[in-house]
Amino acid sequence: MHLESVTLKNFRNYQDKTVLFKDGLNIIVGQNASGKTNLLESVYVAGIGRSPRTNKYKDMIRWGSEYAYIKVTIKKNKSTHTIEYSIDRQDKKRIAIDGIPLVKLSEILGMLNIVFFSPDEMKLVKESPVERRRFMDISLSQQNKNYFNALSKYNAIVAQRNKLLKEEHNPDKIKEMLYGWDSQLASYGATIILKRYEFIEKIKVFARNTHSEISNNSENLQLEYECEIPQGEISSIKEEFLKKLNENFEKDLSLQYTSFGCHRDDISIKINGVDARKFASQGQQRTVALSLKLAEISFFESETGEKPVLLLDDVLSELDASRREKLLKLSAGLQTLITCTEFEENLNHNLIKIPQ
Numbered sequence: 001m002h003l004e005s006v007t008l009k010n011f012r013n014y015q016d017k018t019v020l021f022k023d024g025l026n027i028i029v030g031q032n033a034s035g036k037t038n039l040l041e042s043v044y045v046a047g048i049g050r051s052p053r054t055n056k057y058k059d060m061i062r063w064g065s066e067y068a069y070i071k072v073t074i075k076k077n078k079s080t081h082t083i084e085y086s087i088d089r090q091d092k093k094r095i096a097i098d099g100i101p102l103v104k105l106s107e108i109l110g111m112l113n114i115v116f117f118s119p120d121e122m123k124l125v126k127e128s129p130v131e132r133r134r135f136m137d138i139s140l141s142q143q144n145k146n147y148f149n150a151l152s153k154y155n156a157i158v159a160q161r162n163k164l165l166k167e168e169h170n171p172d173k174i175k176e177m178l179y180g181w182d183s184q185l186a187s188y189g190a191t192i193i194l195k196r197y198e199f200i201e202k203i204k205v206f207a208r209n210t211h212s213e214i215s216n217n218s219e220n221l222q223l224e225y226e227c228e229i230p231q232g233e234i235s236s237i238k239e240e241f242l243k244k245l246n247e248n249f250e251k252d253l254s255l256q257y258t259s260f261g262c263h264r265d266d267i268s269i270k271i272n273g274v275d276a277r278k279f280a281s282q283g284q285q286r287t288v289a290l291s292l293k294l295a296e297i298s299f300f301e302s303e304t305g306e307k308p309v310l311l312l313d314d315v316l317s318e319l320d321a322s323r324r325e326k327l328l329k330l331s332a333g334l335q336t337l338i339t340c341t342e343f344e345e346n347l348n349h350n351l352i353k354i355p356q
């Protein structure tokens with residue numbers, strides 16, 4: 001999978017611009033606020049269907065314009081494809097693949113696999129569990145439509161459930177409504193949990209090796225999916241899920257939200273047996289974040305047989321020389337888009353100057 005070009009019309013600070021990319025390393029150089037992150041954002045949106053920076057599509061429309069347009073050309077299995085997005089001020093988006101409008105957003109997933117790494121991802125270790133769940137969800141959704149669908153439905157039911165718990169005050173009525181919903185919730189939840197267990201099982205090996213290498217074999221990184229329901233067959237996960245929902249009924253009534261479920265899970269991260277979420281130094285946090293991202297790349301390759309496109313936003317300046325070298329070495333086999341304000345390394349690359 002390989003990105004050939006991006007055309008932007010009224011997207012962020014771009015009025016009308018086409019950028020061509022080469023395979024391998026593409027270095028996007030420009031001063032602060034020149035639009036480097038905006039360019040990566042457009043590629044991310046094209047692949048993942050949402051922005052890493054905002055939940056509102058309309059934020060990406062150039063100020064004073066009515067709509068924004070992104071067109072990405074990709075090469076996959078020797079054939080060329082286009083992905084087009086139009087976004088309007090009502091926050092509506094229209095997406096087309098090869099000129100054919102999409103019916104469901106999930107159809108976009110897998111067209112262009114992205115691994116994104118920015119200074120914000122460096123916070124993956126110490127931030128709230130939300131960020132670590134997002135990491136799993138975005139990775140898994142890109143290569144598994146079932147996962148994405150289960151997650152969308154799951155989130156919708158949790159929202160519906162929470163609304164009911166908040167607004168309805170008759171416990172019998174609530175119980176009656178939850179009877180049907182909870183079985184579905186447990187079913188989607190079981191799909192999510194099973195996949196997350198598998199995901200962490202796979203990436204933990206890659207991540208441990210990278211982390212060990214970067215730390216000169218002095219640190220042992222251990223990842224575990226943190227979930228109240230143990231790993232098992234999908235049917236037993238579902239059964240256990242439903243049991244826990246029932247056990248938590250009184251609690252949910254008094255809290256007025258859904259207190260149990262995979263929307264509260266986390267990834268446990270330990271370095272030499274110590275919880276890194278609490279105790280990791282800044283250097284260790286960066287190494288873990290880097291190891292997780294590189295593991296994500298290996299995961300994509302092993303699952304889909306295709307290499308994702310790597311987007312590195314301002315991360316080189318955040319890493320020391322040895323981590324930087326490691327990252328560049330590992331990204332050498334991928335199409336990589338790197339932004340930076342200046343680039344001194346003597347590498348074979350395609351230089352994209354912003355503004356051109």
Ligand SMILES: Nc1ncnc2c1ncn2[C@@H]1O[C@H](COP(=O)(O)OP(=O)(O)O)[C@@H](O)[C@H]1O
Pocket residue numbers: 011012013014030031032033034035036037038039059060061062063
């Ligand atoms: N919707 C928008 N319309 C026009 N300009 C925007 C919009 N959103 C952000 N910008 C501008 O984009 C610039 C930031 O671009 P960015 O890609 O973050 O810069 P950098 O090159 O530092 O990564 C800022 O000048 C900001 O004002």
Ligand SMILES: [Mg+2]
Pocket residue numbers: 036037038313314
């Ligand atoms: Mg930037």
